[in-house]
Amino acid sequence: MGDPQGFLKNTVREVPKRRPVDLRLMDWKEVYEDFSKDTLRTQASRCMDCGIPFCHNGCPLGNLIPEWNDLVFKDRWRDSIDRLHATNNFPEFTGRLCPAPCEASCVLGINQDPVTIKQVEVEIIDKAFEEGWVTPVYPTHLTGKTVAVVGSGPAGLAAAQQLTRAGHTVTVFERADRIGGLLRYGIPEFKMEKRHIDRRLAQMEAEGTVFRTGVDVGVDISADELREQFDAVVLSGGATAWRDLPIEGRGLDGIYQAMEFLPHANRVQQGDFAAPPVSAEGKKVVIIGGGDTGADCLGTSHRQGAESVHQFEIMARPPEERATSTPWP
């Protein structure tokens, strides 16, 4: 632990600023401004290296958070990415998208603002890519076994990477035209630019994972055929089914599910077409639901030039500050 008094000296939690609204509505780039490495080191020094780091439990991946906070504080970036990759295949995704239950579990959060764990995470991996430290990790031996992974969302990709590195010959089947699942076609560009997926896929391809897009397993190839051709099959097809709202008027024109709306905007950014078939441009938009997906529809509608946007949420408005009963801000 680099500075045992860090959390006493640096009581203010700092996070990156958002780009000005006027500016970010003019493009689809990510929302946050760059964060200085000096500020990040100070923030990392707030980690108390508690006797029982509850952030480990909060993180579903079991990320070794106090270890890489300490390494960042000590400017040992190369070591920090090794510790981060030890538990997390894709910190560039989680560092941008994860709702950070680690921060809700941070012991410092009991009487101060929690450590900016997610920011440290994303800065470590972004620097690692910049420095060229993210290189293919080859298996030490080949097992001769073959594995089919069905679905190329983050679950399928993580399984495929681990299995390839363990020496199996892995093929990922994806029914869509591109790899990435909801990272690619659900989550908007302004929340995570798709170049982050592409550079990770380049690493995976170099490691030997084979990707086959446009293959709908169960239609283009049967389950029996897969089981004949492969020693094992991983099912990581995600949810796909959306939650409907079967109320009067549901069938009227102009009412879309989020996933009938958002993928078009992503496809425009990918260069598939100039204008989306379903667009909020010039429309008075109502969004039902105020969670992540609703927020994505909000940002997308504004960027497409909606005339007005109203968003309805069934839950009470959450407090501005973290309340003791609800750890989320």
Ligand SMILES: Cc1cc2nc3c(=O)[nH]c(=O)nc-3n(C[C@H](O)[C@H](O)[C@H](O)COP(=O)(O)OP(=O)(O)OC[C@H]3O[C@@H](n4cnc5c(N)ncnc54)[C@H](O)[C@@H]3O)c2cc1C
């Ligand atoms: C709009 C939106 C915003 C979100 N924002 C966030 C966020 O900010 N933070 C967060 O943590 N989570 C967020 N999520 C949730 C997150 O995207 C999902 O939890 C995650 O993508 C699930 O990963 P997965 O790999 O299980 O499935 P998916 O990402 O759904 O991937 C499954 C893949 O399997 C493919 N597939 C399915 N069946 C077949 C088949 N028979 N043959 C071939 N391929 C098949 C699908 O085409 C798909 O590409 C969001 C979800 C949505 C919809």
